[in-house]
Amino acid sequence: MIIHDLDFAEMYREHMRRSDRPEKPASVWDERARSAGAKMMQGDYAKAFLARMDLSGAATLLDIGCGPGTIGVPLAGRLEAVYGLDYSPGMLECLTDNARAAGLDNVTPLLRSWTDDWEGVPVCDIAVASRSSLVPDMADALHKMTSHARLRCYMTHLVGGHFGDAAIAELLGRQVRAFPDYVYIVNILHGMGIHPRVDYLTFPGRLAGTRDAQEFIDKVAWSFGELNADEQARLAEWYGADPERARRGGGDICWALISWEPAGTLAA
Template identity: 55%
Template structure:
């Protein structure tokens, strides 16, 4: 058996199924839109991401899973047209408000999920999927990126398959299987005769950025589901051991920064 004999698309779907991750509906992201909008301002992650991009020859960009505009808005100042695609109406409302406040008239929101029909989504010079690629069908998502891009694509995917601090999961007695990470993306691109470039970014994990225990407990409940009284006691004990580390959410996360040239259309 060689790599070419492996059905990575099916393997990815099976790995995701076994991990038991229930995708959060758009309404959950709507509720968090305001919080994420505030935390995304002046993001080091965004500057690190954009600093690795090549915009030569590009006039338009499609940002898939754009959120409140963490990448789309800084890039809009350097391009003629930017489209922000997201399935959350709340995120797109933040995008529109932020664009207006920054005097950016070249930003357009599109409410759409990865799984929906994209026949009316514009084809752009650059396609970006930042931390938005944990989808049910990764092969289809990559094909959509290639169909809707002309020059280059940029994507960040998990390294190691865990969003949150493993200590917290153990503390709550929840040890889900690790999610599929960036190696599936690299493998699926390889099978399409695309040989991507690979780099890494580091950020605090999704439990980070809280000011006190109450906010931290709410963040944990959003990430892991409801916590009972006993779990809350254990969580507070963990928090009080090192509040500064707890406010950062524990160990940082690593993201694979994957970039490739869009195959020419013949």
């Protein structure tokens, strides 16, 4: 068997089916937009992502899974038009509010998901998918994204398949299967005749930086779902046993920043 005999698209789909975290409905993200929308607009992740983008020759941007506009809004002042696509009405409302607060009138919300029909979604110079790539069918998503970009595509995807909370899963006695790793994307793109560039962005995990045990427990519940009293007690004990470990919230999270040109290889 050689690499061309492997169906990475089907391997990805099977891996995603075996992951044991259900997809979050739009209502969950609507609630998160209200509670954390402004915070999601800030931080080192967005700065690192934006610093690695090449906007030369670009006038329009499609931001897929845009959330509150973490990537699209900071770029809108340098472009003619930004289209933010998301399946959460709450996130799109937050996107619109953030654009308005920045004095921008060139940001257009589009209520769509990765799996919806994209008829009417404009083809733009650049397409980005920032932390929004956990889709059921990666091959379909990559074809959609690539066909909606004239110049360049940028996508971040988990390295290792965990959000930095594997140790917490062990503490809770919950087996968490890893999500598909970024290497699926590289190989699916290779099968499409595209040779992408890969960079890595490493940051403290999503459980880092909590002010007290209750905030930490609430963050864990966001990742793992409802927690019973015994699980909450174990988390509180873990949090109080080592203040420095608690501050870090467990392991770091690493994102692969995968970039490519629709026509093939992205130049260094």
